[in-house]
Amino acid sequence: MSTPRVLLAAVLAALLLLAGCRREGGVAETVLHFWGLGREGEVVAELVPDFERTHPGIRVEVQQIPWSAAHEKLLTAFVGGSTPDLAQLGNTWIPEFVALRALAPLTPWIDRSAAVRPEHYFPGIWSTNVVAGTPYGIPWYVDTRLLFYRKDILAAAGYSTLPVTWPEWRAAMEAVKRQVGADRYAIFLPLNEWAQPVILGLQNGSPLLGDEWSRGAFREPAFRDAFDFYLDMFRDGLAPPVGNNEIANMYQEFARGYFAMVVTGPWNLGEFRRRLPAEVQDAWATAPFPGPDAAHPGVSLAGGSSLVLFASSPRQDAAWKFIEYLSAPAQQLRFYALTGDLPAQVAAWEDSSLAADPNIRVFRDQLLRVVATPMIPEWEQIAMRVQERSEMAARGAVPADSALALLDEDVERILEKRRWLLARARERGEGAP
């Protein structure tokens, strides 16, 4: 035998030995692969040891994926047949992955589970996980949008709290504008975000899309009126017609009083505490959205992340145990303490760490009034068009009517495939795609 051959044989023998050891050592061990996104993916690792201790025989391997790459990576993994056992998914992505048939329907597990019951969750949030009557995800943490405002500026304009209806809200903004003058504003509605016009439309009862979500309904009166309400804030100088890029540092400007209100989400609870200077720390508060009429609060978006099982995983039973573990109120609270992400289990909100802070309690009120955006894979694409067309109208590039007509045209084109699929399913007597 020549030297290289000897070497090769030795390496092979060593490998065989190693493989043998592994099999022997891990007789009953199930290894779960979990993909967590962004900060959550980083932090969830701290919850794993307790799970592994209480569930001998199951090991969880967490892979952290940055949010910006997550969508592509998950899709690529699905196409390549290398999806994990379970993953965190932004809840607006669920319809898309259901359309791909990548996710396992969770009905059998939920039916047998005592820990995870639909009634334990905010109804609007739960509904974002249900496609055609079947749940595909379990809410992990939740988010929504509401108003952060400067109490002192509102008080100077004669308002001790934020009004609850649109007309009063509008009057309050006018009062603030009179108070602060030409170079400051009542509210900041970033033009690079779609959430603001969409929320106002939803509050006014617009379904956004019609005909089983196969056509745009943006020219219908419900959205049209809300859109006018939105644009009027820019036309009348209550809101600066700018995006986040042009504001550069939202916290600085909020502290300086450049605007008195801003529509944003729970991640800013922590950021405001960290970044605002001490002198305005007591001067800000959160408030639920006003509604177009007396029904208060006005609805907002049902956001957040869900935990999903992949259809191709052979370890779904073990993976479900991990979902149950992460859904227990105790773990939800630990997770809240680590990340600041708001718990999806309503029971966890009784804990003093959440109930004691009035700014957080407001989120609970708002979360009881949230609705899902249309549950179709194309929604994100449509939302982007809403943002673009709204920005055009708010910057005065096109009149409101043309912006909405263009938007409906865009949506018509985007949903062509969906209409074809619906027609085909109807012909064959199947359910909606």
Place this chain on the structure above:
Amino acid sequence: MSARGARIERRKARAAWLFLAPALGLIGLFFVLPVAAGLLLSLTDFDIYAIGAPDTARFVGLKNYAATLTSSLFWQALRNTLYFVLVGGPLSVVVSLGAALLLHARAVRLRSLFRTIYFAPVVTTLVAVAIVWRYLYHPRYGFLNHALGWFGLGPIDWLGDPMWAMPGIILLAVWKNFGYNMLIFVAGLGSIPEELYEAASIDGASAWQRFRNVTLPGLAPVFLFVGVTTMIGYFQLFAEPYVMTQGGPLRSTTSVVLLMYEEGFRWWRMGIASTMAVLLLVITLAGALLQLGLRRGERA
């Protein structure tokens, strides 16, 4: 030709193919095949539904082309790209030539040091560069607006104003890329025989006349190469707007490739994305042929 000669020829041909095979194989696998697949894909409506259930992919003929060519977004992206190519391309070549002339000047010391400095942006990661440039472009605290202030010029919202965003991107791209062409020009300048300059000087030619009648004609082949590669490269505009503006504001920096990326990898409308790729290939090819034709016409 004798039978023996023919046999030798055949053997030679076989050897030639054998030597060519690895290269041809690679080109076939990594170029011809993907291009053909892209061409086929552009005739279907392959999308996110088709990934889950392949039977929902339809052969749609030229419908993607019709849809793309009637989409105002595509035309806007094409306009933005042409703006970038027609303004940024020549600007970058002129800056490269200027830098090369400076480096070539006999009076300059520390030539290799400057060459390295000018070349550094080319090899720096764009994402890192973009962070610094975002600060330079900041409307209120940025250095660029501060500098404009010295001349009494008002602040410009570089990346937030639809009118200024593309000039901002062009400025960044030119700064980032001029070093590469500069090196090619430096090599080109070095190959112009010194005697020509001497002869011109003796004939009493001024510096400008020497540049006009000796340097420029001497660089003609270099210009052709630089022109074509720069144009092809600039048609592929992607990373700069991707990291600086995400195509905004108001889509004013969305290039064709950025739009293609969005359609393909964000929305998974592979059919439309492939269509855009084919169209861009045709446009780039036309541009390259035009340049070659112009040069040939000049020479004739």
